[in-house]
Amino acid sequence: MSVTDEELAEQREAGNRLGAPSRLRVVAGRFFGSFQGRAGFALLALMFLLAFAGPFLGRWSYTDRDFTAFLAPPSADHWWGTLQTGADVYAVTLRGMRRSLVVGLLAAVVGTTLAAVVGAFAGYFAGWTDRALTWATDLLLVLPAFLILAVMSPLFASGQWPLFVLVLALFLWMVTSKIVRGVTISLREREFVHAARFMGVRPTTIIFRHILPNMSSLLVVDATLNVSAAILTETSLSYFGFGIQPPDVSLGSLIADGTRTALYAPWTFWFCAGLLVVTVLAVNMVGDSLRDAFDPASGRGRR
Amino acid sequence: MKGYGGLRAESAGRPGTGRAARDDPAEPPGPVLEVTDLHVTFGAGAGAVRAVRGVSYAVRPGEVLGVVGESGSGKSVTSLAVMGLLPPHARVTGSVRLHGREILGADEKTLSAVRGGTISMVFQDPLSALTPVYRVGDQIAEAVRIHRRVSRRDAARRAVELLDLVGIPDAARRARAFPHEFSGGMRQRVMIAMAIANDPDVLLCDEPTTALDVTVQAQVLEVLRRARRETGAAIVLITHDLGVVAGFADRVMVMYAGRPVEAGTVDDVYLRPRMPYTAGLLAAVPRLDAAERPVPIEGAPPSPAALPPGCPFEPRCPLAVPACSAAEPALEPVGSPGHLAACIRAEEIEAAGGAPLAVRPPGALPAETGAEVAAGVLPASGVPPVAAGVPEEPGGRAAPPPRRDREVVLAVDGLVRHYPLTKGTLLRRRIGTVQAVDGVSFDVRERETLALVGESGCGKTTTLMEILRLARPQRGTVTVLGRDTAALGARDRMAIRRDLQVVFQDPMASLDPRMTVYDIVAEPLRTHGVRRPGPRVRELLRLVGLEPGHAARHPQDFSGGQRQRVGIARALALEPRLVVLDEPVSALDVSIRAGVLDLLADLKARLGLSYLFVAHDLAVVRHLADRVAVMYLGVIAEIGRVERVYAAPLHPYTRALLSAVPVPDPGAERSRRHILLEGDLPSPADPPSGCRFRTRCPLFRMLNGAEQARCVGERPPLRMLDDDHAASCHFAERSGAI
Amino acid sequence: MAGFLFRRLLNYLALIAVATSLAYALAATALNPRANYEGRNPPIPPAVVDARLAELNLDDRTPLPERYLRWASGVVRGDFGRTVTGGSVNQDLGRRIGVTLRLITAGLLLGSVTGVLVGAYAAVRQYGPFDRLATGVSFAVLAVPTVVLANILIIAAVWFNYLVGAHVFLVSGEATPGMPGGFAAQAADRLRHLVLPTLSLSLGLAAVYSRYQRNMMLDVLGADFVRTAMAKGLRRRTALVRHALRTALIPAVTYFAFTFGALLVGTTFTEKIFGWHGMGEQLVNSISANDVNTVAAISCFAALAVLAAALASDLMQAVLDPRVRMGADR
Numbered sequence A: 001m002s003v004t005d006e007e008l009a010e011q012r013e014a015g016n017r018l019g020a021p022s023r024l025r026v027v028a029g030r031f032f033g034s035f036q037g038r039a040g041f042a043l044l045a046l047m048f049l050l051a052f053a054g055p056f057l058g059r060w061s062y063t064d065r066d067f068t069a070f071l072a073p074p075s076a077d078h079w080w081g082t083l084q085t086g087a088d089v090y091a092v093t094l095r096g097m098r099r100s101l102v103v104g105l106l107a108a109v110v111g112t113t114l115a116a117v118v119g120a121f122a123g124y125f126a127g128w129t130d131r132a133l134t135w136a137t138d139l140l141l142v143l144p145a146f147l148i149l150a151v152m153s154p155l156f157a158s159g160q161w162p163l164f165v166l167v168l169a170l171f172l173w174m175v176t177s178k179i180v181r182g183v184t185i186s187l188r189e190r191e192f193v194h195a196a197r198f199m200g201v202r203p204t205t206i207i208f209r210h211i212l213p214n215m216s217s218l219l220v221v222d223a224t225l226n227v228s229a230a231i232l233t234e235t236s237l238s239y240f241g242f243g244i245q246p247p248d249v250s251l252g253s254l255i256a257d258g259t260r261t262a263l264y265a266p267w268t269f270w271f272c273a274g275l276l277v278v279t280v281l282a283v284n285m286v287g288d289s290l291r292d293a294f295d296p297a298s299g300r301g302r303r
Numbered sequence B: 001m002k003g004y005g006g007l008r009a010e011s012a013g014r015p016g017t018g019r020a021a022r023d024d025p026a027e028p029p030g031p032v033l034e035v036t037d038l039h040v041t042f043g044a045g046a047g048a049v050r051a052v053r054g055v056s057y058a059v060r061p062g063e064v065l066g067v068v069g070e071s072g073s074g075k076s077v078t079s080l081a082v083m084g085l086l087p088p089h090a091r092v093t094g095s096v097r098l099h100g101r102e103i104l105g106a107d108e109k110t111l112s113a114v115r116g117g118t119i120s121m122v123f124q125d126p127l128s129a130l131t132p133v134y135r136v137g138d139q140i141a142e143a144v145r146i147h148r149r150v151s152r153r154d155a156a157r158r159a160v161e162l163l164d165l166v167g168i169p170d171a172a173r174r175a176r177a178f179p180h181e182f183s184g185g186m187r188q189r190v191m192i193a194m195a196i197a198n199d200p201d202v203l204l205c206d207e208p209t210t211a212l213d214v215t216v217q218a219q220v221l222e223v224l225r226r227a228r229r230e231t232g233a234a235i236v237l238i239t240h241d242l243g244v245v246a247g248f249a250d251r252v253m254v255m256y257a258g259r260p261v262e263a264g265t266v267d268d269v270y271l272r273p274r275m276p277y278t279a280g281l282l283a284a285v286p287r288l289d290a291a292e293r294p295v296p297i298e299g300a301p302p303s304p305a306a307l308p309p310g311c312p313f314e315p316r317c318p319l320a321v322p323a324c325s326a327a328e329p330a331l332e333p334v335g336s337p338g339h340l341a342a343c344i345r346a347e348e349i350e351a352a353g354g355a356p357l358a359v360r361p362p363g364a365l366p367a368e369t370g371a372e373v374a375a376g377v378l379p380a381s382g383v384p385p386v387a388a389g390v391p392e393e394p395g396g397r398a399a400p401p402p403r404r405d406r407e408v409v410l411a412v413d414g415l416v417r418h419y420p421l422t423k424g425t426l427l428r429r430r431i432g433t434v435q436a437v438d439g440v441s442f443d444v445r446e447r448e449t450l451a452l453v454g455e456s457g458c459g460k461t462t463t464l465m466e467i468l469r470l471a472r473p474q475r476g477t478v479t480v481l482g483r484d485t486a487a488l489g490a491r492d493r494m495a496i497r498r499d500l501q502v503v504f505q506d507p508m509a510s511l512d513p514r515m516t517v518y519d520i521v522a523e524p525l526r527t528h529g530v531r532r533p534g535p536r537v538r539e540l541l542r543l544v545g546l547e548p549g550h551a552a553r554h555p556q557d558f559s560g561g562q563r564q565r566v567g568i569a570r571a572l573a574l575e576p577r578l579v580v581l582d583e584p585v586s587a588l589d590v591s592i593r594a595g596v597l598d599l600l601a602d603l604k605a606r607l608g609l610s611y612l613f614v615a616h617d618l619a620v621v622r623h624l625a626d627r628v629a630v631m632y633l634g635v636i637a638e639i640g641r642v643e644r645v646y647a648a649p650l651h652p653y654t655r656a657l658l659s660a661v662p663v664p665d666p667g668a669e670r671s672r673r674h675i676l677l678e679g680d681l682p683s684p685a686d687p688p689s690g691c692r693f694r695t696r697c698p699l700f701r702m703l704n705g706a707e708q709a710r711c712v713g714e715r716p717p718l719r720m721l722d723d724d725h726a727a728s729c730h731f732a733e734r735s736g737a738i
Numbered sequence C: 001m002a003g004f005l006f007r008r009l010l011n012y013l014a015l016i017a018v019a020t021s022l023a024y025a026l027a028a029t030a031l032n033p034r035a036n037y038e039g040r041n042p043p044i045p046p047a048v049v050d051a052r053l054a055e056l057n058l059d060d061r062t063p064l065p066e067r068y069l070r071w072a073s074g075v076v077r078g079d080f081g082r083t084v085t086g087g088s089v090n091q092d093l094g095r096r097i098g099v100t101l102r103l104i105t106a107g108l109l110l111g112s113v114t115g116v117l118v119g120a121y122a123a124v125r126q127y128g129p130f131d132r133l134a135t136g137v138s139f140a141v142l143a144v145p146t147v148v149l150a151n152i153l154i155i156a157a158v159w160f161n162y163l164v165g166a167h168v169f170l171v172s173g174e175a176t177p178g179m180p181g182g183f184a185a186q187a188a189d190r191l192r193h194l195v196l197p198t199l200s201l202s203l204g205l206a207a208v209y210s211r212y213q214r215n216m217m218l219d220v221l222g223a224d225f226v227r228t229a230m231a232k233g234l235r236r237r238t239a240l241v242r243h244a245l246r247t248a249l250i251p252a253v254t255y256f257a258f259t260f261g262a263l264l265v266g267t268t269f270t271e272k273i274f275g276w277h278g279m280g281e282q283l284v285n286s287i288s289a290n291d292v293n294t295v296a297a298i299s300c301f302a303a304l305a306v307l308a309a310a311l312a313s314d315l316m317q318a319v320l321d322p323r324v325r326m327g328a329d330r
């Protein structure tokens, strides 16, 4: 065999693929190549812009009360109308959205990280580690999350929302963790993991260097979808008064107030409900497009 | 290329072979299936993939046409296109005539009436090709009932008949089993039974034996022969295995880059190839019956999305001349009637009268280039190139000292590995013990290659994993480089890992797809405390014949052969003394395989390595190993020097195994005697008493009662029968009788 | 085999016990039943409050372990204690359990069947108009939380009733109390109550299932065995229904266990908003009312329900999948 000749031939062949784009760029290309991805991303960006820059445009702050206008319909003065208390709907809604977005994002990141670590350790080490971790996972699956969160709600009194985020995350990770565990078990038998093991690489290093990176697509997609799950849970809790506590507001508490007046003052309900729906929709669209972008086989053009 | 209907029936008659069932040899019947100028394109525009570019062939009743090609040559797509089973986004043009009736582009009604009736297909992977949730009997009965108005009961009875026909024992009971309860070979029989359920006129077989072991492959080919006799169907056999075609087909068509490049009778194509690719392919196949080392074809097949303008083989062709890249050569007659080749120099080759590629191109011998690289590169690493204490002969080519004087690098003694066998997911229970490895002993000495061969389920991979674990085995001992693995501390184990490295089967699976080649090769170095692995990585890449400049790429950007080279570079990073090779070439295409084998042989000689080589392909083993151990059902059946074992096998199993490997030479393959083993591998959870091979042993059947009782009652020990040649059979001396 | 089943049930029992105990401990710490008696007019004497709380085993001055033991010994005998108003938790929840089960069953059946059918058909006609529509609608539905969806349904129903000038949809309760008329009238009345809550519960479920089933179906559409079925001579449609759908149902059944928890939460919201007097409504109420024992009992019920769903999904899987039934673990 001639190493040099084959090298030449292979180089020529490799020449066709030169500039092989990095994986990130491929994924980004596919993501933005789909309408759904573009639309989802644009909507989400818009929502963030609105939540964080929007309040500076309005004339009212979310703590202000306009005692000249109770439950007033949208006008030049109050763009989205006012509530029964005289609060400006535009200001409070954006404030609530900001809180919901932050809570959702943080809870999703914490939850997915937890899921990844617990699932990977359970799957990789098997035996007692696996049994203990799986049992804990099952326990949390069996505990009614909504009830626990609701019971603990007095602890989340004003200013304690980071605690709320943590507890929320604690109930978000179980299903993902089970999936991660399954994927880990199959990855553990893959040859490149064997190779690392037979090379003498330490187990924890293998988990963080070979196992978790190889399911990054799963984790990214899952984190995205967890954002919407967290936002929805937060909203529902707050709707019943068990989530974000007054005087802080979130979309959920606003919607709860709005439903009471929705029939005769639609603006108190539809603006916050609409923004919530659009936000979750955008997050879901991004998540779904990401999944397709990471794994083209899951979407179009399977052979 | 224009549709050259060259492979027509009239030019392809092979009178007097008597191998095809023909009613009247004087007047051959017309073709049953006629494919003309078939093109298949996936996608459109610049990214369009032209998977098939002008395929034409015809087959007559009872005739077998072999379609040979490497992966990506378009051979499977062709058959799916004929069946009309390609996904809708594939564009198919040309003509497919079945009994003279055009079926390409016919409506679904017409197509579903002929599919499974007049023309049927056997798929490659019988596990995924059978619906997992239905009983196999029902699946066959369904095929019957689609095309015939028969009662459910009659269809079921017919299904049992068919299962019986394809050689499934106890067919009535097995018809009620589900696909996952069958072994691979049995599943493929079920597929064949389903395909012949309605007496088809044409049987398309897409790699029907690729997923099977050789002895099972021989059985399945026998079933196909029987199916042809029973139905009189024409068979189109699609495969990458030149040996299978040589013994089974009447005519053969070689495909490359989506089109036929050579076609003709099996004898013409195999003995007088006129297209350099065919010749190269034949020379690249490791052969069981020849001592010559296989010769690789340089490079890799072109991507179907980016074909060169002229002859698609031009970048790899040793005979290429500038005119080759002008236009794609047409498939034209050459030499004897019916022999076609697509090469502008075919006439010249014909005139020169021979296959020009069967010799290594001068100046490209690995010994020379290899020595240069070794001399130029290895000292730069600042470490001795070979394990200390062994002086390197110039060029690494001189014969090593005799075996008994060399150090033992690996000794396995009485190794046992049993697994619990559980059943059920919902109600899990332990139902037995899988005796995966049950008392295996062998040793590997410095600078020697021991091959562990056997079919799936023989325990070779388990043995290897047990060695690599470097932990205390369930029973027996494993001694690596003089250290007993049962007594190793964490630090010692780490030290031994430096000297013991592994190359895996599937280079795609064994390289982390998220890492660059640089990081992959550097990982063992970093793990063992090398701070700046850069220079060593570059040196290693060059050593295995890769461009160091490509280190920043990911494994996906390389071809299969190159990826395996990365895997080899990684294994060599720490200058090991013993390298374990787990089927290192079985995932690679034939034309690339020989190159990797050459590299391995070359590295071994230059670096003084010892190899433990696990493989199922006996032909590959012959060309790389010094010694071979044949395993069967967790025990070693025979062990000894390769030349001896291959020339004069002592164990009946080795004999059967060797005879089952097809040879890519039609004459030899037809005249060889095949020992057909019966039945399946017994379950390793319930191995036969006494000799584990007795349920399938052909010699056992020739013994008298008392002798048979010995096989049943007494486990045959591994007996040394000759100098370094041992077999575990009570009657090994008489195995020549079978 | 029996041993394995036994171990599994034992494990379930342990999970339920630990989960319920945890819920009790949390509720007993975080909730404050004493607050129910504060700020009354006229004020209730502290001694009376103490006596009342002690009687109900809700006295926060008794150490938690002691209260737990008293509660647990009751639970072991099948008695979940008293509500804050002094009634029996068992009786109260016994009344409500039927309501919840009726709602869940209706929602689950409608949701899963619709979802599976829509998803399978969308996959077969991938990128066809139906697929696009189904995808769009399910995305929209998934983005609407149950609380919002329920309220939108109520608003729409009120508007619709106003439009047609009759009470077609009824938005509160399970049946009109004291409704006269025979069986037909009763049934019609119940149906008019049932429509909206069932919709609010099953829409989300159907959306989830349709997405999941679509993916599962797409996975098997390209499977080799579907190709084999067509190579046998089956039409594409028949091959898809007989071979692909049947196989793709298996993962959907597994998925059921995962969605069940979410279904319970959805039921809670639906009951509360539509005023059905079920367990879910009581859950929200009991937290507001600091009703520790009821909270613990409902957790126990929820844990039991989730595990029952897991077991049911395993059983269904065994029925559908011979590989699980025969269990050739390779």
Ligand code: SF4
Binding pocket: B275, B276, B277, B311, B312, B313, B314, B315, B317, B318, B319, B320, B321, B324, B329, B342, B343, B344, B345, B346
């Ligand atoms: S046409 Fe030229 S390049 Fe192609 S096979 Fe013939 S000699 Fe080689």
Ligand code: SF4
Binding pocket: B652, B653, B691, B692, B693, B694, B695, B697, B698, B699, B700, B711, B716, B728, B729, B730, B731, B732
């Ligand atoms: S011992 Fe008996 S059964 Fe075994 S291989 Fe020898 S002859 Fe055959």
